[in-house]
Amino acid sequence: MQHDHGHDREGYEELKAHEELAYNSYQPQARPKPDKMSAEAAPSNVDHQTDLISACMYFFVCFCTTLGSGGLIIGVGPFIERMVKDGYFQDRCDPGVSGCSSQYDALNPIFNGGFQIMTWCSCLAGLLLNTWGPRYNASLGLLVLTVGCRILATTTHSDSVYKWLIGYGMIGAGGNFLYISSFHFANCFQNREIAIGFLGGIFNLSGLIFMLLNIEELSIHKFFEIYFYLGASLTVFVFCLYPDKAVSVGERYRPGFPRASHVDCYNPFRELFEDEVVSAVSSHRFICFALLFAWCTLVNVVVGGLMSNLSASKSSDAQEVSDFNGYIYPALGNSTFLFTPLVGFLIQRTGFALPMLLNVLVTQICLGLCWAPGLESQYVMLLFFNLVQAFAYTLEFTYVQLTFPPAMYGPLIASVIAIQGLIGFIAWPGLSPNPFGSTAFTPVLLICLIPTVLLYYVPYQQQRHDKALIIKENKFQDECSRHLVTDSHGTHSNGRVDESSNSINDEPSPAKISVG
Numbered sequence: 001m002q003h004d005h006g007h008d009r010e011g012y013e014e015l016k017a018h019e020e021l022a023y024n025s026y027q028p029q030a031r032p033k034p035d036k037m038s039a040e041a042a043p044s045n046v047d048h049q050t051d052l053i054s055a056c057m058y059f060f061v062c063f064c065t066t067l068g069s070g071g072l073i074i075g076v077g078p079f080i081e082r083m084v085k086d087g088y089f090q091d092r093c094d095p096g097v098s099g100c101s102s103q104y105d106a107l108n109p110i111f112n113g114g115f116q117i118m119t120w121c122s123c124l125a126g127l128l129l130n131t132w133g134p135r136y137n138a139s140l141g142l143l144v145l146t147v148g149c150r151i152l153a154t155t156t157h158s159d160s161v162y163k164w165l166i167g168y169g170m171i172g173a174g175g176n177f178l179y180i181s182s183f184h185f186a187n188c189f190q191n192r193e194i195a196i197g198f199l200g201g202i203f204n205l206s207g208l209i210f211m212l213l214n215i216e217e218l219s220i221h222k223f224f225e226i227y228f229y230l231g232a233s234l235t236v237f238v239f240c241l242y243p244d245k246a247v248s249v250g251e252r253y254r255p256g257f258p259r260a261s262h263v264d265c266y267n268p269f270r271e272l273f274e275d276e277v278v279s280a281v282s283s284h285r286f287i288c289f290a291l292l293f294a295w296c297t298l299v300n301v302v303v304g305g306l307m308s309n310l311s312a313s314k315s316s317d318a319q320e321v322s323d324f325n326g327y328i329y330p331a332l333g334n335s336t337f338l339f340t341p342l343v344g345f346l347i348q349r350t351g352f353a354l355p356m357l358l359n360v361l362v363t364q365i366c367l368g369l370c371w372a373p374g375l376e377s378q379y380v381m382l383l384f385f386n387l388v389q390a391f392a393y394t395l396e397f398t399y400v401q402l403t404f405p406p407a408m409y410g411p412l413i414a415s416v417i418a419i420q421g422l423i424g425f426i427a428w429p430g431l432s433p434n435p436f437g438s439t440a441f442t443p444v445l446l447i448c449l450i451p452t453v454l455l456y457y458v459p460y461q462q463q464r465h466d467k468a469l470i471i472k473e474n475k476f477q478d479e480c481s482r483h484l485v486t487d488s489h490g491t492h493s494n495g496r497v498d499e500s501s502n503s504i505n506d507e508p509s510p511a512k513i514s515v516g
Contacts, residue, residue, distance in 0.1 A: 075210025117169025141177020197344025201337025
């Protein structure tokens with residue numbers, strides 16, 4: 001296939017276009033070396049010298065997502081403890097008793113059900129991201145979060161658990177509209193895996209904010225009244241500073257005025273049923289990846305929901321249990337941000353098979369430690385609880401964002417989250433409240449543990465793709481560098497890339513490397 005290049009950049013652009021067509025493959029970072037790229041050949045929009053404005057915006061995004069991501073609801077420990085201290089659902093206990101297992105069991109659906117609301121709304125956020133862009137998507141989410149805060153600020157002791165569940169879920173749902181709309185800022189950096197990993201960790205970092213509920217003078221109503229105004233303020237800042245369209249690989253962020261010309265309300269339906277999306281979602285490797293992520297997330301939801309009852313069953317000291325739920329659990333259980341950049345670095349170095357293997361292993365250890373005696377054993381369990389989240393969320397976004405073209409990010413994230421949501425019905429309403437009894441943990445933990453044995457197949461089938469990737473990376477890098485040098489001298493090139501193993505099937509080949 002010969003092409004006549006009128007400009008010396010066209011061959012480069014065609015090569016990049018071939019890479020975008022390899023939507024059913026993935027690529028840990030490897031790029032043409034800068035010293036092999038002439039200034040004339042490299043397009044101006046492919047430049048990973050991240051400027052100050054882009055870097056500052058990335059840190060602003062990290063700040064906003066810390067305050068307003070769906071990870072806020074992961075701070076369920078202090079939230080539940082504050083509800084117990086404020087006397088909500090105390091009628092489930094004997095007269096004069098507070099913090100009994102029945103009361104905690106009645107409160108568990110707020111988190112598990114709220115997490116399901118967040119999951120399905122996150123699916124919608126992924127679908128709508130390309131429809132109206134990050135600015136409107138993130139702003140809409142923060143409006144939903146603000147309304148959720150208002151609901152929780154106005155609830156009373158006589159309201160049902162479902163009003164709490166809806167308000168809590170709206171905070172998570174709105175926050176994840178912002179969260180999902182923020183990952184494209186990692187494209188400003190050369191080492192995207194690490195930037196994505198750091199954003200992945202922010203999800204749990206947000207949960208630490210609910211530790212403010214441990215302040216004695218700060219009731220549930222006062223806290224969410226304050227957060228109502230904070231959410232409204234964040235909405236204004238995000239609307240002003242987020243771009244209308246996602247930042248592409250190699251682009252630099254630049255602020256701009258809001259526009260509506262790019263909005264296409266029919267876009268999500270077209271994207272969802274495009275041949276490329278359908279083929280990618282139905283591929284064997286993608287389904288395996290999605291199931292691994294969904295089940296590991298399910299384990300985190302179930303263990304997180306059981307945490308208050310688990311701690312109460314391991315200690316008879318009410319103050320010790322209160323300190324664990326109010327301080328230790330949120331502080332240790334939401335330190336995922338310390339590990340996610342390391343997971344991103346591991347993916348960059350080794351591919352996806354090893355992180356997937358470790359994700360399954362730490363999930364099993366986390367579940368096993370739930371049976372360990374003594375409250376002190378749960379400190380160690382929380383370390384692995386963190387690692388489960390660190391691997392799962394970093395894998396989720398790096399796999400999708402680095403494997404597929406940017407235009408497919410929204411519908412594919414939505415597909416992954418939809419699978420997560422379907423499996424999440426096991427957690428709620430299936431296992432919350434605990435159908436086996438408020439203190440019967442073993443059946444619930446076994447339901448989560450036994451299927452993890454099957455998950456070892458996922459890294460096993462992934463490893464051969466990681467091995468083949470090394471050969472493909474070197475071949476493509478040489479091809480790209482040779483093409484650029486040829487074009488820089490004004491000669492013609494066919495811009496052809498080996499597509500022999502790029503067919504759309506259940507065993508797609510490793511991808512060509514994205515330039516930039």
